[in-house]
Amino acid sequence: MSSAVSICAVHKHFGALHALDDVSLEIPRGSFFGLLGPNGAGKSTLINIMSGLVKADAGSVTVMGHDVVGAYRQSRHALGVVPQELVYDPFFTVREMLLLQSGYFGHGRENHPWIDELLETLSLSDKADTNLHDLSGGMKRRVLIAQALVHRPEVVVLDEPTAGVDVELRQALWHFTKRLHGDGRTILLTTHYLEEAEALCEQIAVLNRGRVVALDSKQALLARCPYRTLRLAVDRADLALPDAVRALVVDTHDNCITLRLHKADNPIGDVLKAVQAAGLEVIDLSIEEAGLEEVFIGLTGEPAGETAEAAP
Amino acid sequence: MSGSAWYGMYTLFKKEVRRFLKVTVQTVLTPVVTALLYLLVFGQALEGNVEVYPGVSYSAFLIPGLMMMSIIQNAFANSSSSLIQSKMTGNLVFVLLSPISALEFFTAFTLAAVVRGVLVALAVYLVAILFVDLPLAAPWAVVVFAVLGSATLGALGVMAGVWAEKFDQLAGFQNFFILPLSFLSGVFYSIHSLPDMWQAVSQFNPFFYLIDGFRYGFFGIADADVGLSVLVSAAFLLLIGGAALLMLEKGYKIRG
Numbered sequence: 203m204s205s206a207v208s209i210c211a212v213h214k215h216f217g218a219l220h221a222l223d224d225v226s227l228e229i230p231r232g233s234f235f236g237l238l239g240p241n242g243a244g245k246s247t248l249i250n251i252m253s254g255l256v257k258a259d260a261g262s263v264t265v266m267g268h269d270v271v272g273a274y275r276q277s278r279h280a281l282g283v284v285p286q287e288l289v290y291d292p293f294f295t296v297r298e299m300l301l302l303q304s305g306y307f308g309h310g311r312e313n314h315p316w317i318d319e320l321l322e323t324l325s326l327s328d329k330a331d332t333n334l335h336d337l338s339g340g341m342k343r344r345v346l347i348a349q350a351l352v353h354r355p356e357v358v359v360l361d362e363p364t365a366g367v368d369v370e371l372r373q374a375l376w377h378f379t380k381r382l383h384g385d386g387r388t389i390l391l392t393t394h395y396l397e398e399a400e401a402l403c404e405q406i407a408v409l410n411r412g413r414v415v416a417l418d419s420k421q422a423l424l425a426r427c428p429y430r431t432l433r434l435a436v437d438r439a440d441l442a443l444p445d446a447v448r449a450l451v452v453d454t455h456d457n458c459i460t461l462r463l464h465k466a467d468n469p470i471g472d473v474l475k476a477v478q479a480a481g482l483e484v485i486d487l488s489i490e491e492a493g494l495e496e497v498f499i500g501l502t503g504e505p506a507g508e509t510a511e512a513a514p
Numbered sequence: 515m516s517g518s519a520w521y522g523m524y525t526l527f528k529k530e531v532r533r534f535l536k537v538t539v540q541t542v543l544t545p546v547v548t549a550l551l552y553l554l555v556f557g558q559a560l561e562g563n564v565e566v567y568p569g570v571s572y573s574a575f576l577i578p579g580l581m582m583m584s585i586i587q588n589a590f591a592n593s594s595s596s597l598i599q600s601k602m603t604g605n606l607v608f609v610l611l612s613p614i615s616a617l618e619f620f621t622a623f624t625l626a627a628v629v630r631g632v633l634v635a636l637a638v639y640l641v642a643i644l645f646v647d648l649p650l651a652a653p654w655a656v657v658v659f660a661v662l663g664s665a666t667l668g669a670l671g672v673m674a675g676v677w678a679e680k681f682d683q684l685a686g687f688q689n690f691f692i693l694p695l696s697f698l699s700g701v702f703y704s705i706h707s708l709p710d711m712w713q714a715v716s717q718f719n720p721f722f723y724l725i726d727g728f729r730y731g732f733f734g735i736a737d738a739d740v741g742l743s744v745l746v747s748a749a750f751l752l753l754i755g756g757a758a759l760l761m762l763e764k765g766y767k768i769r770g
Contacts, residue, residue: 216770250770253611254610254611254769255607255610255611255769255770256769256770257765257769257770275519275613275615276613278611278613279613281611283611285607287604287606287607288606289603289604289607290603290607291600291603291606291608292603293532293533293536294529294532299608300531302525302528302529303608303610305521305522305525305526305529306522306525306526306608306609306612306613306614307518307522307612307613308516308517308518308519308520308521308522308613310521342533349608360552364644395558446523509575
């Protein structure tokens, strides 16, 4: 599969800060790609270089085969970016803003049906003639998405699209993003919500301190964590567990025992047999596989959303 | 330039014009009233006491100067205020993400500034001629200097808007550079009425040639040779325009 976005040996400094340090990655066409990393990892800088808002000190970036510097017109036509900040122009209404954005890309009246469709799809039709200043944060976020899509880009970048939005809107945005992907577009998502990346992304790159520390399919990344969590509810709390099982316990609470099991070394069947042999009856159990959160912490040394360094 | 690029530039120009037309009280009516107040106060105070050119009343002499001063201040304000607002609110990103080139960006902002500058000057003219007889000796000069003046100040506004990081810096640029140079360029007087030293100094003020050439368009006489005024004004436009374009090409303060 050829690349929608190709990033080759990109470096970027902001003063003494080496914001991007030899970053290379390929985003396949039609993929749903997650770009993860703590604050200050370089995610937004990388997106800004892709979109031409920031110039790389070294290296090259192409979007759909077009160099973002040498062939910036073609690369920008191929790219739609939903910015992280809720920016808007207070002079214009929603429809005016979309018509202007469409015009910047050279589209005239022939694009009006698509604008109407975007307004309808993003539930903005009844707000089309409302000034952007008078919209709620969620509505402004929808307008930003419509603006990014107004020129029908093949690659869509969503930079923290669900930051600060309520659960309902987040679900709506997830649904809409899946639809965009289903239409054949390449999606690049940055997010602090790892469950979001886990639910949506097929491939994931993790940036930390300006370097790519992981680049793999979601399944392969999840497989990097060999542990799972087993939660048992037992009939009594006064009996001692065998030593081999006690070594796996990470928490006990009333009659509930939480164990961290190595997938290869601690088969669940053996653990259950040992518990029952100790005279305990298992009333209920649940198994939780390792998520991206654990993988992320393992790679970056910190939970998602924590500040690693001052963002440029 | 492709059709798509032309349309992108036209859209940005249209947006900049619509932006100032949405607040016409601030962007058109207020400067017109200000210019007319100057005309009322200075015209009343000095009419009959001062004859700058033979057979030209002081009020008539004043009107072209006030028109060009309006062009200078409003063309500058249009591009500079739009840019700094877009930078501070972050919505400049919408233009920067588009395929619009630095030249198209510059042209759109400058032409919108020309429209505002000329519109305000025209409004001042239309109201002023209701009260004062004003000849029109060389209409070509009126058009040429109106366009040169508004384009130059529009380009200077692009430079200032790109450079400034807060409104305070822009106000400083306007109050300590644009305003003194326009006031000291012969809006209210002929430089021949100044002492020799100040006459010499005035000839280094590019705004003097804009106002003097513009005034030539009305009266057919001027302090400097009109050909020289065209050359100096065009050279000033090329200099400022070139510098503004270079800033945009380099992405100075707008592309990291």
